[in-house]
Amino acid sequence: METAKLGNRLLFVASVVLTGAVAGAFVWLLLFVMNAGITFLWNVLPAHFGPLFPLLACIVGGLVIGLYAKKFGPYPEDLNEVMAKVKKEGRYDYDKLGVMSVAALLPLFFGGSIGPEAGLTGAIAGICTWVGDRMKRFGADFKQLTSVGTMAALSAIFTAPLFGFAAPLVDEGGKDGDTITLPKSSKIVVYLCAIAGALGAFMLLGKLFGGGMSLPHFSAITVGTLELAWLLPLALVGAAGGWLYCVFDGLLAKASGKIGDRPVVKAVIAGAVLALCGIVLPFTMFAGEVQTEELGEVWTTMSALVLIATGLVKVFLTPLCIRFGWRGGHFFPVIFAGISIGYGMAMLTGADPVFCLCACTAALVGGVMRQPLMTVLLLFLCFPLKGVVVMLIAAAIGSAIPLPKAFRKTGHPTGKNETPEKIEGSETA
Incomplete structure (x- = not known):
């Protein structure tokens, strides 16, 4: 036995x-x-x-x-x-x-x-x-x-x-x-x-x-007096991006529900908007892992306005795609959005770029997931262990920013992106 x-x-x-x-x-x-x-x-x-x-x-x-x-x-x-x-x-x-x-x-x-x-x-x-x-x-x-x-x-x-x-x-x-x-x-x-x-x-x-999918890993980070002075402003900028994601998600879910059971119409609308944004800001398309690597090579040649705008447009396009039938996940895109905004803030502040990326990205992802600890565990895939305190503080700030009542999320280990009532129109075969 x-x-x-x-x-x-x-x-x-x-x-x-x-x-x-x-x-x-x-x-x-x-x-x-x-x-x-x-x-x-x-x-x-x-x-x-x-x-x-x-x-x-x-x-x-x-x-x-x-x-x-x-x-x-x-x-x-x-x-x-x-x-x-x-x-x-x-x-x-x-x-x-x-x-x-x-x-x-x-x-x-x-x-x-x-x-x-x-x-x-x-x-x-x-x-x-x-x-x-x-x-x-x-x-x-x-x-x-x-x-x-x-x-x-x-x-x-x-x-x-x-x-x-x-x-x-x-x-x-x-x-x-x-x-x-x-x-x-x-x-x-x-x-x-x-x-x-x-x-x-x-x-x-x-x-x-070959193949696979992974974000580049940022290994070196400087945490000095200048960086610490900018920690709260950087976290608030990232948190604003996370707040906007949640609001856009709720509004687009309602818009999808208004259109109703028209999967072709919704998917074509999403495709047209995605393309127009991509023509103006090419980095707003795709999941973001390859684009993060490319952005790391060219961000110094771009203006802070374009970098921040790229992140914010990404924050809009991801829930648009998901709610209008281009179904998928949101983790890689929102991480890319935080990184793009972080590069823009590094250009504006003169602070260490990786520090800015840690703070902005953790706050933005924390604002979307509403769970600081899970945010940090996820972001270890691209940020160094030395930045853990920065990420925890920023993620806590991002998750603490209150959402409008209609757009509040329910707690979930991966960050549930649904409003309290079912507002998206069903799509049947």
Whole structure:
């Protein structure tokens, strides 16, 4: 009996590592396909269509996205919806994995100002549920593979193990949504095994074949008297960006609801607005990870006004895309928005650029997520450990700025972006 129990435990741990590896490999695969599609669409075709290519591409993209949503429904689901289902039901339906994957890729191909995390997490949760259903005869523990795989996927997507570990553990009943309830030590080991498998597979495939998705890491930061004097103003500027994101999100959700069940119309409108903004401010398009690296090379040649305007327009375009059918995540875009604003403020103040990026980005992301601790765990993917105090203070300021009552968010480990009542029109197949 004991031998059989030990065997099941070993099999479970092996399955957890394998589940993490599958999650990491699937994340890598979809990002590889995404990068290939973007390269073809935006590096090869523009030479044949001239400077107005973004307008053509985004309008056509809106038409394709809208028609796809009209036929198959509003996929992928928001990251928060996926995590809520996994937490409540312990599983996620996998009968439309192909539909979800294509729906996740389409807005990214056409330059949408969104991140890939929503579609990737839903697909991973579905795959892990499928595996768990087929292995549950070995014990009840195998039902946990869905939550384990979701955690591993988040770690791989953001290359941020602490964020992937903590996000599913946040106690939503806490006052500020930042209370992390640790599981038993045995489960911690299981989660860490899954994360190790995911990051190992993700990084190995990236090393062998390229691809992946990650923001540049800023390693050097100076914290002097000048920087400390500017900390509060920088945090307030970033917090204003986070406040605007939440307000734009609420207003655009209402506008989407007014238009109603017209997925094609909404997606084309979003595509046209996205393209026009992209023609004037090119860095406002796409998820933001590649654009962050490019911006780091050229920001000194740009004016502070253009840098700040780029961040603020990004703050508008991301909820526009999400609410008008270009469905995806908001993490990468809002991080890019904070970085762009931070560069602009560095130019205006003369303070250390990385310090400005830390303060502005943490305040902006904190204003969107409303959870300082989770904000800092996420931002470790691009900012140094030395900036942790700066990020904590700025994120706390950003999350403390009160929102208009109609646009207040509910606490969620990943920052839930929904107003209290359901205001967005439903889209059916």
